[in-house]
Amino acid sequence: MSLMARSLPQKAQLPAVSLLGNLFVLWFAPYAFAAMSISACLVYLISHAKSQKGHWVLFGVVYCISQFFLLRFLQEHSVDLGLGGSFSVLGVAYFTCRDVHYLVESYKGNVRKNIVTFWYYQSFLPVMIAGPINRYHEFEREIQRRSLDFDQISKGIERIIYGYAKVTVLGNYLIEHKIQSYLTQLPNQESILHSWLVSLADWAYLYAQFSGWSDVAIGFSLCIGIKISENFNRPLSSKSLVDFWKRWHISLSSWCKDYVFTPTLLITRNLFIAISLSMIAMGLWHESSLYYIFWGIYHAIGITLCRLYMKQENDVVVYFRTQFWWSSFTRALTIFYLINASVFIGLFYDGLY
CATH class of the missing domain: 1.10.287 (Helix Hairpins)
Known part of the structure; x- marks a missing residue:
């Protein structure tokens, strides 16, 4: 792909990459391509309507998320739509996050109307299948700075x-x-x-x-010629669960922070509820099941306790923090909590059935 793009004149490279991205999804996942195209058109129309209203943005967000769960349900239950071909939701988790991001940021006034750049952004093949969830303003900046290097x-x-x-x-x-x-x-x-x-x-x-x-x-x-954000930053060296989720799947963690955690915290003023909804959203993003709801709550409990500990400034806590072995202990404790997730949740989940 990159060799093909570089062999073309510079002005034709991004259109070629975008066209290839669309053809790739159309060939391997025609249902996902149709859903991606419909949601992209809807998102762009809502985002740049002359009389943009908050309720239309909310409608767009609800539509994108509902479409995501519907497509996931159809794939998980092997539903035959009678249209031929295999049903696949290739890339749906990523283009859903991009759509919601674009809708919200355009409503905030952080997006400039440019249908060509929007098309490049939605059909940028390197991130369509396995991420990262790149941000529009960063992508737009990279397009403007792009050069043959x-x-x-x-x-x-x-x-x-x-x-x-x-x-x-x-x-x-x-x-x-x-x-x-x-x-x-x-x-x-x-x-x-x-x-x-x-x-x-x-x-x-x-x-x-x-x-x-x-x-x-x-x-x-x-x-x-485009730099996209890193998605992992040595997560296994994290000193706490808070630190871990800043290093693991960074693009999804930051997306949940901006579009789930922060709005929920502003509405409820409850830290645990905000963290819980963020982690449940992260779990359901991977798989739509009751198991991942429990997974989200389990991690929310750990993160909340961790944040409460980090706020403590009493003499005992300060003493331990100054010990040379304390960081090694907290790293080991973080890994233990993560590993114990599937063990604990598995026992609890199996006990329900």
Whole structure:
């Protein structure tokens, strides 16, 4: 893709990338392409109507989110619409977040009307499938600054190779094929220790896959001359749960902070409710199930306790914070809480059925 784009005149490169992005989604997921096209048209019309009203923006947000859950439901239940082809929601989670972001920011007056840039933004292939959830104003700025830089191309290719190695060698071969296969052969499959090991392997696999594909997307974008935001920043070195969610899937975490956490906190003035809705939204973004509602509440409890601890300034807390081993302890405690999520929620969830 990047070689094709670079072989064209500079003015034709972004149109070619956008056209390729649309054709890619149309070929592999025609239903998702139709949904993406409809929502994009609706979002643009609402965002730049002459008499823009808050209730129309709210309608647009509700429509985008409702469409997301409907498409997810149709795929999970293998619903046959009788139109031929396989049903896929390829990229729906990402273009839904982009649509909501564009709607809200345009209502705030932070978006300039430009239908061409909007088209580039909606159909930018490197981020359509596996993110990150790039922001419109950042994308617009990068388009204006874009230039042919062969050093940037070199860095992009290096990032693509690095990310693909994460996915294939670290994720698929080492973790999934070797470690996870080995864990399935161990005795005492029902023990808590085994569940912890499985959960640890799952987190490692998820990190290798997700951060790897983010690296590939960032690398391809660099080859086209556009920088997109990082999605991971050494999350396993986090000193707290608050720190972890600033480092893990950064684009989704920041999206939930801006469009779920902050509005909810302003309305309810309740920190726990705001955190809970943000984490539930993050969970349902990955999978529409009761399990991920419990997952969101579990993490909300941990984050709330962590934030309350961080506000403490009494002598005991200050003493521990000054000890050289304290940061290592909090890192280990953070990882333990994360690993324990699937174990604890799994036991609770299974107990309901």
